[in-house]
Structure formats: structure tokens, C-alpha cells
Amino acid sequence: MHSFRVWAPGKQRVDLLSGGSRIPMTELEGGWWEGADAAASPGTRYGFAIDGGETRPDPRSASQPAGVLGLSEVVDHDLHSWTDARWSGLSPSRLVLYELHVGTFSAEGTFDGVIDHLPHLVALGVDAIELMPVAEFSGDRGWGYDGVDFFAPHHAYGGPAGLKKLVDKCHAAGLGVVLDVVYNHAGPVGNYLGDFGPYFTDRH
Known part of the structure; x- marks a missing residue:
């Protein structure tokens, strides 16, 4: 069982598309919609369909395995076994x-590729x-300043599991x-925020 929420104020209908099933979501206060899929797991x-439109990825997606145009992926962050309990942080001064x-x-162009060079950085x-x-942006390579899925580490780099590692x-x-x-902005490809609601406004 996994519960899903999405902010889509002013919409008439929001459907959850999960594992091949279409599940009508329930409207809550404040523009939020909620739905659950008993079969969903990590x-x-x-994705979500707004007012009968095309399926869109989750604006708060934690993982986009097929990139910005693909479906989102359920992630259970508690499955990662952290080993840094003694890490106390660093003074920013x-x-x-x-x-x-x-x-x-690195030659690999991934989070794992960075790990291989950590001893060199320490020596420096x-x-x-x-x-x-x-954050997830269109394509496999780029500067990253045109991201659209702000909470999903780029799939070509190794996704959320790679970043945690x-x-x-x-x-x-x-x-x-x-x-x-x-x-303060999003890239042009895969930017579906406007389909859901006023995620960007003149106020911010």
C-alpha cells in the first residue's frame, strides 16, 4: 500500500495512474488531492492525469528512471542503510x-564515478x-540549470540511490x-508544473 498526494488547486478531477491502474483521487482542502494504490511499492x-488529460510525472517526484518525460517512481528512502551516524557536520566559516x-x-559521469576519486580530493x-x-533535466548530459524535477536526482547520474551512496x-x-x-525557474522540456497549478507566481 502506498498513498499519493499532489497539489492541483482548481481542478475538477485528478486520476492516479499507478502500475497500469487508473485510480480517481479525492480532493482535500487547500488544493491537495489524495489517492492510494494497494499494489504500489518501491x-x-x-503519474497523474489532470481533468482527463495526458499522464504527467509527479511534481514532487523523488525518481525519474526514464527522464523528465517518463513516469515517476515510488521511492522508500528508509531502505538506504546509512553508515554516517558519527558524522557531525562541518563549520561553514x-x-x-x-x-x-x-x-x-569522471569517465563514468555518475555518482559512483565521483566516489572513486574521493581519496584524491581528500589529499588535495x-x-x-x-x-x-x-535535479532531473532533459537528456543524459547537461549543465543541470534547466532542471524540472527538483527533488529527483538525475537518472543518468545514478538516481536517488546513487546520491545517497x-x-x-x-x-x-x-x-x-x-x-x-x-x-527560481524550470527548464522548458518536461516542465509540467503549469498543468497542475500556479507553482510559479508573480509573488515569488
């Missing part, structure tokens, strides 16, 4: 940051790495992790 692909682009930093005297935007390994090596994020 790895299940899903004096940090040596190493900014890197995951797609070009780096305190923390700063990842250029890793990288953070864990960084902490084990004594390195902090800083994310370069872009929240």
Missing part, C-alpha cells in the same frame, strides 16, 4: 570547497564537495556535501 511507476560536475568529473585538502545541479561515502572520508540548487 519501484512502482506512477572555513571550508575548502571543490565544485564539480557529476557528468564530467578539500573539506567538502559542491555538486553542480543534479555518494553522500555516505563522502562523510566516511570526512568530506561534506553541498548542493547547488535552482528553484
Whole structure:
């Protein structure tokens, strides 16, 4: 059983498409809609149809295995076994940051590829790495500043599991992790926020 929620104010109908099933969702207060699929579990692909329109990925998706135009994927973040319980963080007052682009930093162009080079960064005297935007964007390679799924680490880099593994390994090596994020705009491809509601307004 997995419950789904999406913010789509002012809509007449929202359907959950999960694992091949179409499930009408219930409207709640504040523009929220809720639905559940008893058969859904981590790895299940899903999306939403607004007022009978085409299926769109979740605006709050945590994983987009097929990219920005594909369905979202159910993720259970508790399945990751963290090993950094002793990590206490770093003081931001004096940090040596190493900014890197995951797609070009290693031959693999993945989170795992970055892990292989952590000993070198430690030897350089780096305190923390700063990842250029890793939110899901169109295609397999790019700068990342045209992301559209703000909470889904890019599938070609290794997705959410890959990012968690990288953070864990960084902490084990004594390195902090800083994310370069872009929240004031979205890219043109796969940007379906307007189908759901006024996610961007003149106020913000």
C-alpha cells in the first residue's frame, strides 16, 4: 500500500495512474488531492492525469528512471542503510570547497564515478564537495540549470540511490556535501508544473 498526494488547486478531477491502474483521487482542502494504490511499492511507476488529460510525472517526484518525460517512481528512502551516524557536520566559516560536475568529473559521469576519486580530493585538502545541479533535466548530459524535477536526482547520474551512496561515502572520508540548487525557474522540456497549478507566481 502506498498513498499519493499532489497539489492541483482548481481542478475538477485528478486520476492516479499507478502500475497500469487508473485510480480517481479525492480532493482535500487547500488544493491537495489524495489517492492510494494497494499494489504500489518501491519501484512502482506512477503519474497523474489532470481533468482527463495526458499522464504527467509527479511534481514532487523523488525518481525519474526514464527522464523528465517518463513516469515517476515510488521511492522508500528508509531502505538506504546509512553508515554516517558519527558524522557531525562541518563549520561553514572555513571550508575548502571543490565544485564539480557529476557528468564530467569522471569517465563514468555518475555518482559512483565521483566516489572513486574521493581519496584524491581528500589529499588535495578539500573539506567538502559542491555538486553542480543534479535535479532531473532533459537528456543524459547537461549543465543541470534547466532542471524540472527538483527533488529527483538525475537518472543518468545514478538516481536517488546513487546520491545517497555518494553522500555516505563522502562523510566516511570526512568530506561534506553541498548542493547547488535552482528553484527560481524550470527548464522548458518536461516542465509540467503549469498543468497542475500556479507553482510559479508573480509573488515569488
